[in-house]
Each structure stands twice: as C-alpha cells, then as structure tokens.
Amino acid sequence: xxxxxxxxxxxxxxxxxxxxxxxxxxxxxxxxxxxxxxxxxxxxxxxxxxxxxxxxxxxxxxxxxxxxxxxxxxxxxxxxxxxxxxxxxxxxxxxxxxxxxxxxxxxxxxxxxxxxxxxxxxxxxxxxxxxxxxxxxxxxxxxxxxxxxxxxxxxxxxxxxxxxxxxxxxxxxxxxxxxxxxxxxxxxxxxxxxxxxxxxxxxxxxxxxxxxxxxxxxxxxxxxxxxxxxxxxxxxxxxxxxxxxxxxxxxxxxxxxxxxxxxxxxxxxxxxxxxxxxxxxxxxxxxxxxxxxxxxxxxxxxxxxxxxxxx
Amino acid sequence: xxxxxxxxxxxxxxxxxxxxxxxxxxxxxxxxxxxxxxxxxxxxxxxxxxxxxxxxxxxxxxxx
Numbered sequence: 001x002x003x004x005x006x007x008x009x010x011x012x013x014x015x016x017x018x019x020x021x022x023x024x025x026x027x028x029x030x031x032x033x034x035x036x037x038x039x040x041x042x043x044x045x046x047x048x049x050x051x052x053x054x055x056x057x058x059x060x061x062x063x064x065x066x067x068x069x070x071x072x073x074x075x076x077x078x079x080x081x082x083x084x085x086x087x088x089x090x091x092x093x094x095x096x097x098x099x100x101x102x103x104x105x106x107x108x109x110x111x112x113x114x115x116x117x118x119x120x121x122x123x124x125x126x127x128x129x130x131x132x133x134x135x136x137x138x139x140x141x142x143x144x145x146x147x148x149x150x151x152x153x154x155x156x157x158x159x160x161x162x163x164x165x166x167x168x169x170x171x172x173x174x175x176x177x178x179x180x181x182x183x184x185x186x187x188x189x190x191x192x193x194x195x196x197x198x199x200x201x202x203x204x205x206x207x208x209x210x211x212x213x214x215x216x217x218x219x220x221x222x223x224x225x226x227x228x229x230x231x232x233x234x235x236x237x238x239x240x241x242x243x244x245x246x247x248x249x250x251x252x253x254x255x256x257x258x259x260x261x262x263x264x265x266x267x268x269x270x271x272x273x274x275x276x277x278x279x280x281x282x283x284x285x286x287x288x289x290x291x292x293x294x295x296x297x298x299x300x301x302x303x304x305x306x307x308x309x310x311x
Numbered sequence: 312x313x314x315x316x317x318x319x320x321x322x323x324x325x326x327x328x329x330x331x332x333x334x335x336x337x338x339x340x341x342x343x344x345x346x347x348x349x350x351x352x353x354x355x356x357x358x359x360x361x362x363x364x365x366x367x368x369x370x371x372x373x374x375x
Contacts, residue, residue: 249343
C-alpha cells in the first residue's frame with residue numbers, strides 16, 4: 001500500500017478513512033487532526049494552562065507529545081498508585097513518564113498516593129467493600145479526586161486525558177447495554193466544570209483509534225509502558241473493546257460511526273436535559289469537590305477510613 | 312514456505328505468500344487490536360508475508 005500523499009510505502013492503513021500514510025505524513029497528520037478536534041469541540045486555547053494526566057502509557061504520552069509540538073502550555077501530572085503486580089508496574093510507568101518529561105524539558109508533577117495518603121491504591125481498596133475483589137473502582141475514584149484537586153490548587157484551566165476512540169466507544173457500549181442515562185448524558189469530548197470543586201476536562205484524542213495512538217508512539221520513538229496494569233485482566237472495558245474490534249474488522253468505520261452518531265444524536269436532543277440527574281450536590285467539607293451524600297465525598301471518606309483503621 | 316508471527320509470548324507458524332490480514336484472520340487475531348512490524352518497521356495488513364519472515368505484533372488494547 002502506498003501513502004495517499006506522496007506514494008512512498010504506507011506504514012499504516014486507516015480503513016475507516018480509506019487512508020494509508022507513510023511515516024512522515026502520519027506523524028504530521030496526527031497533530032493536525034488533534035488541532036482540528038481541539039478547535040471543533042472548543043477544548044482550550046493557546047492561552048490556557050493545561051494539565052495532562054500522564055500514566056506512562058502510549059495514549060497519555062502521545063497526547064503530551066502532540067500538545068508540546070502544537071506549542072500548548074502543557075504540564076504533566078503523574079499519580080503513583082503503588083501497583084506492583086510482580087512487574088513493578090507503577091515504578092516502570094513513573095520511569096517512562098519522568099524520562100519523557102526530562103528529554104523534552106517539560107514539567108511533571110508527581111503525586112504518590114502512599115506518601116500523600118498513607119496507603120497504596122491496592123491497600124486502600126482492601127479496606128473497602130467496593131474494592132476488596134478488584135481495586136479498579138477505588139483507583140478510578142482516587143485518580144479523579146487527585147486530578148481535580150491538583151488542577152484546581154495549581155491554577156490549571158483544563159485537565160486533559162488521553163482517552164482515545166476505543167476507550168470512548170467501549171464506555172458508550174457499556175452504558176448503552178445498561179441504558180445508563182446519566183452517564184450517556186455526560187459522555188462528551190469536553191466536560192464542563194459544572195461545580196466549583198471541579199476542573200474543566202477535555203479529551204483531544206477522542207476521535208483517534210487506539211491503534212493509531214500506538215502507531216504514533218512507536219513511530220515517534222516514545223518509550224511507554226507496554227505491560228497492562230495487572231488488575232486490568234478480565235476488565236469489562238477490554239472485553240468491549242475486543243467485541244468492537246471484531247465488528248470493526250467486518251465493517252471498517254463501525255466504531256467511529258458508533259461514537260460520532262452518538263454525539264450527533266445527543267446534540268439533536270435524543271437525551272433529555274439532565275434534570276433527572278440534577279441531584280442536590282453539596283461540596284465536600286474536606287476537598288470541596290461535589291458529593292451527593294454526607295459532608296465528605298466518597299474519596300475523602302475512603303482515606304479517612306484508612307486513617308482510622310491504621311491508627 | 313513458512314514464517315512466524317509473534318504476539319507477546321505466543322509464537323505462531325504461518326504460511327508465507329499470504330498477506331498479514333489473512334494470516335491474522337486464520338489465527339483469530341483481530342487486525343484492529345494489533346500493529347504488525349517486520350524488522351522493526353511498521354507494515355500494513357496488505358503486506359505479503361515472505362518465507363522466513365518474523366512478524367512481531369504489538370498489542371494495542373489497554374484499559375481497565
């Protein structure tokens with residue numbers, strides 16, 4: 001297959017766009033498209049201070065690389081989860097993130113959960129009913145809280161994450177299977193800060209296939225953590241991605257169409273305004289982030305519980 | 312007329328002369344879930360597998 005733009009040998013075939021590109025043109029195309037999505041969804045401007053949530057994986061490091069090349073003011077935030085799983089998962093992901101930042105002279109903020117809260121994520125999860133079997137939900141809850149806190153405290157205008165189209169399509173698939181109206185209503189390339197405790201969030205890679213982001217990281221020579229989080233084995237999101245990829249193999253463009261037609265349907269008013277979900281949100285007395293129950297939000301209750309147990 | 316396809320710690324022997332997409336299909340590996348490389352270079356799925364080729368696949372799915 002030849003590159004559509006120069007007739008050199010293509011290194012990637014994006015069947016959903018009927019587009020094959022050589023290395024140079026692919027590395028040029030990805031940042032151009034990212035810029036297009038940033039503008040289309042009004043994610044942020046060159047004046048904004050951006051915080052990139054960095055995990056050491058291909059998507060977040062590729063995103064940081066692209067924003068840096070597009071000359072946005074983007075710092076990184078790495079959260080040390082304390083996950084080992086026999087492969088030193090967190091240590092290795094921190095090393096990849098630090099090396100990436102050092103080589104490019106970028107600022108990386110590191111928050112170590114054990115240092116800050118006294119326990120690693122698996123340890124915190126062990127002490128709760130929701131996380132005893134699998135720490136993923138406690139991990140997600142903790143990361144969201146910490147990302148919001150750091151972004152707000154340090155004055156960032158927007159927090160960006162490396163969610164790609166496969167991530168978004170898998171979430172959409174899961175939420176549709178269960179008709180989770182509230183989640184469907186909220187899923188979007190941009191999440192406005194609709195509470196004083198929250199920061200604005202954006203997903204500039206939401207229209208790229210996961211395969212394209214992996215190709216971008218490889219072709220750019222970005223060293224990322226290849227091994228999966230040891231706790232993700234058997235995760236529903238991975239199962240949904242595999243199902244969607246089987247569909248994509250028979251119908252190129254199916255994943256993209258699923259996601260984009262959802263966004264269009266939402267814009268056309270398919271989902272009711274979120275009155276159904278507008279519960280009485282209060283501010284957590286400890287961190288200021290929104291909560292529907294009690295004085296403390298779920299995360300602050302979790303770390304308080306941990307403190308009480310370990311005393 | 313054989314070649315190898317490697318995905319993580321799995322090694323598969325495949326017939327040379329077919330393209331990557333067809334070989335992946337026979338192995339029941341969704342082409343969308345991997346990137347194929349040969350001698351460290353990315354290759355597209357219409358590439359014909361030559362005798363003695365070692366095609367390494369990079370898994371692209373992550374999440375949890």
